Amino acid sequence: MVVADVRSPRRRAPGRLLLIGVALVFLGLFLVLPLLAVFVQALAKGAAAYVAAIGNPNAWAAVKLTLTVAAIAVPFNLVFGVAAAWAIAKFEFRGKNTLITLIDLPFAVSPVIAGLIFILIFGSHGWFGGYLRAHHIRVVFAVPGIVLATIFVTFPFIARELIPVMQAQGKDDEETALSLGATGWQTFWRVTLPNIRWGLMYGVLLCNARAMGEFGAVSVVSGHVRGLTNTMPLHVEILYNEYNYAAAFAVASLLALLALLTLAGKSLLEWRQPELRHAAREARDRTRRENT
Amino acid sequence: MATPVAAVEVETPMPRRRPRRVLPGFGLTLGYTMAYLSLLVLIPLSAVFIRSFGSGWSHFWEVATAPRVIASLRLSFGASLIAALINVIFGFIVAWVLVRYTFPFRRLVDAMVDLPFALPTAVAGIALTALYAPNGWLGMWLKPLGVTVAFTPLGIIVALTFIGLPFVVRTLQPVLEDLDKEVEQAAASLGASAAQSFARVILPALWPALLTGFALSFARAVGEYGSVIFIAGNMPMRSEIAPLLIVTKLEQYDYAGATTIAVVMLVLSFALMFGINALQHWALSRHGGR
Numbered sequence: 001m002v003v004a005d006v007r008s009p010r011r012r013a014p015g016r017l018l019l020i021g022v023a024l025v026f027l028g029l030f031l032v033l034p035l036l037a038v039f040v041q042a043l044a045k046g047a048a049a050y051v052a053a054i055g056n057p058n059a060w061a062a063v064k065l066t067l068t069v070a071a072i073a074v075p076f077n078l079v080f081g082v083a084a085a086w087a088i089a090k091f092e093f094r095g096k097n098t099l100i101t102l103i104d105l106p107f108a109v110s111p112v113i114a115g116l117i118f119i120l121i122f123g124s125h126g127w128f129g130g131y132l133r134a135h136h137i138r139v140v141f142a143v144p145g146i147v148l149a150t151i152f153v154t155f156p157f158i159a160r161e162l163i164p165v166m167q168a169q170g171k172d173d174e175e176t177a178l179s180l181g182a183t184g185w186q187t188f189w190r191v192t193l194p195n196i197r198w199g200l201m202y203g204v205l206l207c208n209a210r211a212m213g214e215f216g217a218v219s220v221v222s223g224h225v226r227g228l229t230n231t232m233p234l235h236v237e238i239l240y241n242e243y244n245y246a247a248a249f250a251v252a253s254l255l256a257l258l259a260l261l262t263l264a265g266k267s268l269l270e271w272r273q274p275e276l277r278h279a280a281r282e283a284r285d286r287t288r289r290e291n292t
Numbered sequence: 293m294a295t296p297v298a299a300v301e302v303e304t305p306m307p308r309r310r311p312r313r314v315l316p317g318f319g320l321t322l323g324y325t326m327a328y329l330s331l332l333v334l335i336p337l338s339a340v341f342i343r344s345f346g347s348g349w350s351h352f353w354e355v356a357t358a359p360r361v362i363a364s365l366r367l368s369f370g371a372s373l374i375a376a377l378i379n380v381i382f383g384f385i386v387a388w389v390l391v392r393y394t395f396p397f398r399r400l401v402d403a404m405v406d407l408p409f410a411l412p413t414a415v416a417g418i419a420l421t422a423l424y425a426p427n428g429w430l431g432m433w434l435k436p437l438g439v440t441v442a443f444t445p446l447g448i449i450v451a452l453t454f455i456g457l458p459f460v461v462r463t464l465q466p467v468l469e470d471l472d473k474e475v476e477q478a479a480a481s482l483g484a485s486a487a488q489s490f491a492r493v494i495l496p497a498l499w500p501a502l503l504t505g506f507a508l509s510f511a512r513a514v515g516e517y518g519s520v521i522f523i524a525g526n527m528p529m530r531s532e533i534a535p536l537l538i539v540t541k542l543e544q545y546d547y548a549g550a551t552t553i554a555v556v557m558l559v560l561s562f563a564l565m566f567g568i569n570a571l572q573h574w575a576l577s578r579h580g581g582r
Contacts, residue, residue, distance in 0.1 A: 016393055023389040026382045030454050031407045033429065034419035041422055080328045087321040105333055108561055110515025112535040113554045116542065117336040120343050125547055151332055175314050184316035213412025215518030220539060233414040240418050252415040259410035267403045
């Protein structure tokens, strides 16, 4: 029969090679070259200049601030993500789809607008501007503003990874634990958490990458005080605008390394838990099926 | 993957006697979710709208229709549209190749597709600028051809294509994996050519996913700031994107102006997402929905 012939490699070969070629050239131009450029430019003035750029006190201050902001923003969104996923995955209630859409809302908002909203609230002309000034509290152009903007921008990451994972787990395990006399907290720590740990790490990984790399939102609220309110991406911008390209790319190379580590960790988790890759899609399908 | 959830609420028939909730924590977790969502997202976001209405309609209209604002909005939405279309075409090819063919380093290539998600936008911006600058690795080859990418609207399209690529690939991949090869084989055995089977069998099944990928890539591109400002040149009326104009107005302490542009951007984006969601829903219901 002809059927067996349809996908024989010989017949498909020219088209196949052409498509693979197009895909690889496109990805090479758009992904590999920029990544390569970062490291080549970082080392353009030699290893000594590279080490000097990274050892600069302002660069260190930026690294520290970036780590601090991520260390606050990620746990906040983690607790929220777990709570939201518990409510959405384990219970039926009206307006659930609307809630899921609202959780995704920050993804549809420009990072610049994410920064702007916190200036409108906490800035000197903002809603709480007068109160904050009277009490000598700085939110905008200071670390709290950077943290708030980062939380906003990374808001949906962990929740949207956990919701499908928890939905897939169902609630049988938890109900069994409860019927055997476990308390709610015991059930959560001993049954739910081990079940969702890979999904949790996946969400934290993605959330952290964005938190450390966020530029637009943080740029608007930071005020660019060198050594004080400059995160690593902002420090890169300042060095670049001063035509200090080698130093800018040196700091950028640290962020590129973080990106590569994130991708490696992501692949590792997907290898351990293949469902993670398309979890979001499956959840959407499930919601759709339940609704029809 | 960021997937807009088609929010359809169909009443599920309630059982006459509500089953007792066995699991604890519903009130606590839902309450916390709502409070956190309201405090950090909904109330702050509403501030933009409230502030912009505060300055009055005539002022709003005056700012929104200023030539420089219109030019920046047209550039942001136009460049995003072109970038999203490029991503639909090449993202389709990349997804197809990754799902259907085996070749060396396929797993590595697959993992690399997510680079734009993981790489901070500022880093992407300066890297692309270095590549496409007249003396850069790519710019020096384009210069003799008379093509200038860096510091022109073309550069903006390049940056936005970079940012949006994973959205299309990651939305298409699972659908392509689910696609029954038997249907294609049946089409072929019934005498359909490769082109016919592609147009009549494969494409209809992929429409909803293609639309979703397009919409996500477009939405991300419209708001993008970090990767664009380095490569754009940022000339008012020519290569100044709307998010940059917001930042410029803020730096001039023109809060009303910045807020107005933000509101226009948000309304346009939401309307567009809503329209595409509806279109997608229509496509899904027509093609049996996967």
